Amino acid sequence: NAGVTQTPKFQVLKTGQSMTLQCAQDMNHNSMYWYRQDPGMGLRLIYYSASEGTTDKGEVPNGYNVSRLNKREFSLRLESAAPSQTSVYFCASSRGQGTYNEQFFGPGTRLTVL
Amino acid sequence: AQKITQTQPGMFVQEKEAVTLDCTYDTSDQSYGLFWYKQPSSGEMIFLIYQGSYDEQNATEGRYSLNFQKARKSANLVISASQLGDSAMYFCAMRGEADSSYKLIFGSGTRLLVRP
Numbered sequence: 311n312a313g314v315t316q317t318p319k320f321q322v323l324k325t326g327q328s329m330t331l332q333c334a335q336d337m338n339h340n341s342m343y344w345y346r347q348d349p350g351m352g353l354r355l356i357y358y359s360a361s362e363g364t365t366d367k368g369e370v371p372n373g374y375n376v377s378r379l380n381k382r383e384f385s386l387r388l389e390s391a392a393p394s395q396t397s398v399y400f401c402a403s404s405r406g407q408g409t410y411n412e413q414f415f416g417p418g419t420r421l422t423v424l
Numbered sequence: 425a426q427k428i429t430q431t432q433p434g435m436f437v438q439e440k441e442a443v444t445l446d447c448t449y450d451t452s453d454q455s456y457g458l459f460w461y462k463q464p465s466s467g468e469m470i471f472l473i474y475q476g477s478y479d480e481q482n483a484t485e486g487r488y489s490l491n492f493q494k495a496r497k498s499a500n501l502v503i504s505a506s507q508l509g510d511s512a513m514y515f516c517a518m519r520g521e522a523d524s525s526y527k528l529i530f531g532s533g534t535r536l537l538v539r540p
Contacts, residue, residue: 343527352428352515352530353469360525368527400469407526410457410476411519415469 312336314416316401322422323391331386331419333401341404342384343413344368344376346397353400359384360407391423426451426520428531435536437506444491445501445534447516453477455521458499459528460490463513472514475499503536511538 314335323329335342340361345353345368355368359378373395375387384403388395398420402413427450437443449458460472475483475490483490491500499518503510513535517528 341526345528350532352517352532353528354530355525355527358525358527366525368525398467402469402528404526407524410474411526412459412471412474413528414471415461417468420467 314401314403314414316399316416316419318419319417320420322424323388324424325392327391328387328389329391330388331399331401331421332383333385333416334383335401335403335414336382337403337405337414338381339403339414340381340406341411342378343402343404344374344384344386345400345402346370347400347418348397356386356399388421391421393423395421396423397421426453426456426518426523426529428516428518428529430516430531430534432534433532435534437503437510437536437538439508439538439540440505442502442504443506443536445503445514445516445536447499447501447531449497449499449516449518451497451518451520453520453522457519458490458492459517459519460488460499460501461515461517462510463515463533465512469515473501506538508538508540511536 344356357376401416404411458475462470
């Protein structure tokens with residue numbers, strides 16, 4: 311039981327390059343989330359998917375797109391990377407959207423944009 | 425708007441002693457959940473404990489307990505019998521019913537260092 315997995319673990323991009331961060335969960339969770347964590351701060355929501363087939367913007371969606379490929383997989387795409395997107399990216403999942411459902415996090419992807 | 429405030433950027437505690445990490449929150453929601461996560465130096469986010477706004481008793485999970493004072497809007501984490509492995513960043517977070525995303529709102533964290 312792997313929980314939430316993310317690939318890659320580390321990535322260095324040049325400004326303007328594109329890439330896709332992959333996330334998968336094997337807990338049969340309905341909801342999935344992408345957060346970013348900047349130095350000295352908590353996590354901020356980029357996009358989320360309440361259930362398969364739906365996606366919505368979070369607090370900081372500019373410069374990103376997402377795809378909920380199926381119930382297991384939720385990818386995050388940077389179309390044209392900028393230095394301001396240097397961050398650690400976390401994918402998370404939860405059973406549903408109630409206030410009581412804890413979110414389980416992947417190990418994170420450390421992205422540097424030069 | 426919902427907000428989490430953690431006023432202690434860093435804390436020290438002696439091994440085997442108890443430590444309290446402070447968390448205050450602001451929300452107008454009636455139903456909400458409060459969470460604590462641990463982030464060790466390896467970077468992963470580890471769920472520790474949950475408290476629901478309607479729960480009358482304080483949550484406990486092993487050495488972790490949550491001191492929930494609803495009127496004061498505080499949700500402090502108490503770690504008993506600290507261990508060296510408890511050295512990490514600790515984040516307080518909440519989810520409110522009024523936010524359709526049910527996203528977690530995080531505080532800025534407290535770095536705990538356990539001294540041998």
